Amino acid sequence: MEKNKQFCTFYLGDLFFGVEVDNVQEVFKYQEMTRVPLAHSVVRGLINLRGQIITAIDLRARLGMDELPDGQKPMNVVVRTEEGVVSLLVDKIAEVLEVSEDDFERPPDTIDEITRELVLGVYKLENKLLLTLDTEKTVRLGPPVSMAGEV
Amino acid sequence: MDKNSNPDSDLLKGKEPVAPDMTPDPINKDQTEADMEVSSVDNSEDMSGMDEIINEFIVESYENLDQLDQDLVGLEQNPGEVSILSSIFRTIHTIKGTCGFIGFSKLESVAHVGENLLSKLRDGALTLDPPIPSALLAMVDAIRQMLSCIEKSQNEGDVDYSELIETLTTLQKGESAKIAPAPTETSSVGKSEEVAPIAQNEPPVEILVPESKKEDSPAKPAEPSEGVERKQEGRSMADTNIRVDVKLLDQLMNLVGELVLARNQILQFSSKDQDAGFLATTQHLNLVTTELQEGVMKTRMQPIGNVWSKFPRVVRDLATSCGKKIRLEMEGKETELDKTLIEAIKDPLTHIIRNSADHGIESPEDRKAAGKPEEGLLRLRAFHEGGQVNIEIIDDGNGINPEKIKQKALEKHLITPDQASRMSDHDLVNLVFAAGFSTAEKVTHVSGRGVGMDVVKTNIEKIGGTVDIQSTYGEGTTLKIKIPLTLAIIPALTVMTGGDRYAIPQVNLLELVLLEGDQIKKNVEFIQGAPVYRLRGQLLPLIYLSEELKVKKKDDNDKVNIVVLQADERQFGLVVEGVRDTEEIVVKPLSQQLKGIPAFSGATIMGDGKVALILDVMGLAQSARVVTQTRQRARLESSEKGDGKETDKQTLLLFGIGEKGRMAIPLSMVARLEEFKQADIEKSGAQDVVQYRGEIMPLIYLSKIFNGDTSYTERETLQAVVYTKNGRSVALVADKILDIVEESITIKRASNRKGTLGTMVVQNLVTDLLDAESIVREHDPTFFDNQSLATV
Numbered sequence: 020m021e022k023n024k025q026f027c028t029f030y031l032g033d034l035f036f037g038v039e040v041d042n043v044q045e046v047f048k049y050q051e052m053t054r055v056p057l058a059h060s061v062v063r064g065l066i067n068l069r070g071q072i073i074t075a076i077d078l079r080a081r082l083g084m085d086e087l088p089d090g091q092k093p094m095n096v097v098v099r100t101e102e103g104v105v106s107l108l109v110d111k112i113a114e115v116l117e118v119s120e121d122d123f124e125r126p127p128d129t130i131d132e133i134t135r136e137l138v139l140g141v142y143k144l145e146n147k148l149l150l151t152l153d154t155e156k157t158v159r160l161g162p163p164v165s166m167a168g169e170v
Numbered sequence: 171m172d173k174n175s176n177p178d179s180d181l182l183k184g185k186e187p188v189a190p191d192m193t194p195d196p197i198n199k200d201q202t203e204a205d206m207e208v209s210s211v212d213n214s215e216d217m218s219g220m221d222e223i224i225n226e227f228i229v230e231s232y233e234n235l236d237q238l239d240q241d242l243v244g245l246e247q248n249p250g251e252v253s254i255l256s257s258i259f260r261t262i263h264t265i266k267g268t269c270g271f272i273g274f275s276k277l278e279s280v281a282h283v284g285e286n287l288l289s290k291l292r293d294g295a296l297t298l299d300p301p302i303p304s305a306l307l308a309m310v311d312a313i314r315q316m317l318s319c320i321e322k323s324q325n326e327g328d329v330d331y332s333e334l335i336e337t338l339t340t341l342q343k344g345e346s347a348k349i350a351p352a353p354t355e356t357s358s359v360g361k362s363e364e365v366a367p368i369a370q371n372e373p374p375v376e377i378l379v380p381e382s383k384k385e386d387s388p389a390k391p392a393e394p395s396e397g398v399e400r401k402q403e404g405r406s407m408a409d410t411n412i413r414v415d416v417k418l419l420d421q422l423m424n425l426v427g428e429l430v431l432a433r434n435q436i437l438q439f440s441s442k443d444q445d446a447g448f449l450a451t452t453q454h455l456n457l458v459t460t461e462l463q464e465g466v467m468k469t470r471m472q473p474i475g476n477v478w479s480k481f482p483r484v485v486r487d488l489a490t491s492c493g494k495k496i497r498l499e500m501e502g503k504e505t506e507l508d509k510t511l512i513e514a515i516k517d518p519l520t521h522i523i524r525n526s527a528d529h530g531i532e533s534p535e536d537r538k539a540a541g542k543p544e545e546g547l548l549r550l551r552a553f554h555e556g557g558q559v560n561i562e563i564i565d566d567g568n569g570i571n572p573e574k575i576k577q578k579a580l581e582k583h584l585i586t587p588d589q590a591s592r593m594s595d596h597d598l599v600n601l602v603f604a605a606g607f608s609t610a611e612k613v614t615h616v617s618g619r620g621v622g623m624d625v626v627k628t629n630i631e632k633i634g635g636t637v638d639i640q641s642t643y644g645e646g647t648t649l650k651i652k653i654p655l656t657l658a659i660i661p662a663l664t665v666m667t668g669g670d671r672y673a674i675p676q677v678n679l680l681e682l683v684l685l686e687g688d689q690i691k692k693n694v695e696f697i698q699g700a701p702v703y704r705l706r707g708q709l710l711p712l713i714y715l716s717e718e719l720k721v722k723k724k725d726d727n728d729k730v731n732i733v734v735l736q737a738d739e740r741q742f743g744l745v746v747e748g749v750r751d752t753e754e755i756v757v758k759p760l761s762q763q764l765k766g767i768p769a770f771s772g773a774t775i776m777g778d779g780k781v782a783l784i785l786d787v788m789g790l791a792q793s794a795r796v797v798t799q800t801r802q803r804a805r806l807e808s809s810e811k812g813d814g815k816e817t818d819k820q821t822l823l824l825f826g827i828g829e830k831g832r833m834a835i836p837l838s839m840v841a842r843l844e845e846f847k848q849a850d851i852e853k854s855g856a857q858d859v860v861q862y863r864g865e866i867m868p869l870i871y872l873s874k875i876f877n878g879d880t881s882y883t884e885r886e887t888l889q890a891v892v893y894t895k896n897g898r899s900v901a902l903v904a905d906k907i908l909d910i911v912e913e914s915i916t917i918k919r920a921s922n923r924k925g926t927l928g929t930m931v932v933q934n935l936v937t938d939l940l941d942a943e944s945i946v947r948e949h950d951p952t953f954f955d956n957q958s959l960a961t962v
Contacts, residue, residue, distance in 0.1 A: 055764055056668075058767060066781065070427060070428045072781055074761040102763065
């Protein structure tokens with residue numbers, strides 16, 4: 020079927036998310052990061068990806084979810100966006116799924132506002148729901164926290 | 171090229187003579203160049219800049235022409251192909267445009283008629299009849315011929331192309347015309363495989379000898395051989411240049427960056443290893459890497475002069491059309507910056523310069539009336555500073571009237587009256603960058619259409635730069651552009667704070683100071699809670715990096731590491747928790763998500779492969795208010811008091827005399843603050859002196875003068891205000907240095923004491939204003955005597 024799309028899927032808590040495969044550069048396990056003081060609170064740090072410095076965004080924080088429980092290390096889903104290559108930190112990476120457009124639906128109005136803003140839609144799979152992420156909006160952050168001494 | 175399908179050779183017969191006055195006069199062009207030389211300050215350099223443009227043009231045009239040959243033949247085979255037509259049209263249009271710009275009028279006129287013909291074809295007003303491709307090919311040959319001539323001798327040559335022009339014009343009118351070939355020089359000059367068939371198809375007798383050849387018979391014999399020579403040289407220039415995709419250079423640059431990092435790591439290992447062979451290899455690797463790095467950097471770097479070289483012409487033309495006299499000076503042409511940045515600043519710079527010439531510099535009459543020289547001065551300056559490229563455009567024109575800006579901005583509702591009342595002149599002037607703002611009272615063809623400065627600002631900010639205007643109404647305007655070197659490899663100092671590493675560009679670094687134990691309490695003082703350190707008598711404001719970055723301190727030891735940094739004209743000390751070594755780092759830009767944090771200018775990968783942030787010294791200084799601190803605090807205070815007056819503000823140094831006495835001296839009169847040990851004080855007659863900077867400096871004890879107090883002899887160290895005039899210094903010994911404040915000097919009570927100018931209230935306390943001059947004169951009547959120094 021032509022209308023099928025492929026998604027790279029991952030978990031955040033018990034939520035099942037997907038990013039279109041074409042937008043994903045690569046995935047890799049947890050890597051140490053350099054924190055960035057004064058940055059937006061969802062920015063976890065900078066990662067050296069084979070000589071390229073990329074920013075890691077905590078997707079849990081971005082969606083207003085609780086922090087990952089202690090001792091658990093997030094994994095990186097590196098996405099290509101208009102704002103450059105960015106790593107999204109997720110709990111666990113799952114498989115690449117092919118889904119049919121027929122199963123697509125707009126996100127319901129009842130879900131949390133931030134999530135609704137960043138989620139393009141929902142694919143109704145056999146046994147679960149796949150939320151697809153708007154990566155462009157996800158990596159577009161507001162201005163950083165105000166600088167020291169700014170009135 | 172398949173010329174056999176060209177049935178047009180018979181069209182060459184019976185051509186009509188061409189009016190000689192159609193030939194563009196080559197002298198015109200020479201005049202233009204001569205004019206240009208006059209208008210520019212530095213002839214020789216300017217001409218080499220011109221050469222460069224011409225060379226670029228030639229290399230580019232050759233490439234385009236090769237493409238054109240293919241396109242034209244392709245067109246002949248598929249006459250309906252609009253995309254080929256458009257491509258040909260664009261190529262000819264580009265050549266025409268560039269010639270017009272450089273001033274090759276003959277070449278331009280040929281390309282121009284060709285372009286006309288092509289535009290008719292493209293629009294479908296003409297069909298591609300057989301004679302047309304041949305005529306166009308003849309035009310290509312003519313252009314090629316002129317190019318080779320230009321390359322050889324900097325002018326278009328004497329060949330007459332008027333009949334070719336005529337043919338093209340006739341064809342364009344839709345009449346069937348006969349094809350004039352490119353004049354005969356073609357056969358010698360442009361004798362490439364593609365051209366040759368034309369000549370073969372034409373019966374030799376019917377090739378017209380250009381008139382110029384008849385006239386120029388003495389030059390004739392030399393020409394064929396010269397032509398061959400030209401041909402070879404023409405290609406050689408194209409051969410020594412390779413066009414490389416900038417992307418490839420980016421990639422190379424990244425790889426070299428990686429190599430530098432790997433090298434750094436290996437160097438770290440080798441320092442632990444004793445193996446001589448390994449050490450030698452490492453050293454070699456080190457050298458080669460450095461050279462490779464420099465080489466690759468160079469491929470991307472271009473002197474800013476490449477962009478500037480067109481400005482003398484721009485300014486000259488503008489000056490002529492506006493009836494002004496403008497001299498253009500350039501400084502720092504050789505300042506190199508990355509190719510992509512050069513491209514990016516080209517348009518904004520041109521715009522700014524047009525603006526300065528059009529709006530900034532006044533007409534000679536106005537200038538005369540204002541007491542300025544008739545000739546306006548426009549200066550371009552470029553230099554590297556603080557890991558950035560600075561470009562300044564300075565004019566001595568009329569400047570910007572902040573009042574006018576305010577009016578305009580209010581009219582256009584860019585600001586509210588409330589905002590306007592609170593804005594400084596500097597802020598007002600910088601409103602010209604607001605979108606939709608234009609200050610020109612009349613719209614000229616040059617500028618003043620309301621778009622412009624905001625676009626300039628946007629374009630500069632797009633490459634991570636900043637732009638700022640400083641203007642004194644009536645005296646001139648300085649526009650400062652700062653562009654970061656995003657692709658550079660720079661030496662940097664690594665420091666630690668909160669357990670993280672940060673890199674500080676070495677260019678900002680002045681020195682390192684380490685305070686231990688007792689020294690900390692003794693040397694770090696506080697002015698209204700703001701820590702300062704006395705660095706050789708000068709107060710150095712301190713900034714704690716951990717506080718600025720709002721990170722927790724990691725180790726709270728009893729050491730204070732002060733990194734003395736330079737930001738703009740001010741110095742400040744950055745307190746960090748540890749200082750590591752210096753390292754070459756590859757500056758990488760921060761991602762979009764992290765832009766806008768003023769404390770960081772980029773990031774880099776350290777020897778161990780981890781990422782470290784690069785501190786933006788200027789940004790830190792600004793956010794910590796080091797740079798504008800005093801001014802802003804003063805403004806804040808005055809507005810709190812409600813007097814709102816900012817006149818006569820002076821920075822005063824406050825010091826204590828005796829138990830309660832407070833005195834002030836304008837900081838402008840203070841050369842330095844010094845501390846002397848009692849042991850260093852020597853006698854010269856009855857006079858106490860110290861050896862200071864290779865001179866003997868007398869000491870004047872203020873407490874003795876004012877209070878008759880001589881307790882200073884019991885003190886171990888003495889604090890002194892050094893007063894310098896005409897190269898001579900004297901130390902005014904105070905009992906205690908208190909503070910530095912900005913105050914307007916309002917004398918409440920006239921002086922009743924010798925040695926003071928009066929009494930005022932500073933920080934709610936009565937303070938005497940020291941009359942330093944009278945005290946010094948009292949002490950040494952010859953001190954202010956200019957001659958005394960020379961005779962001593």
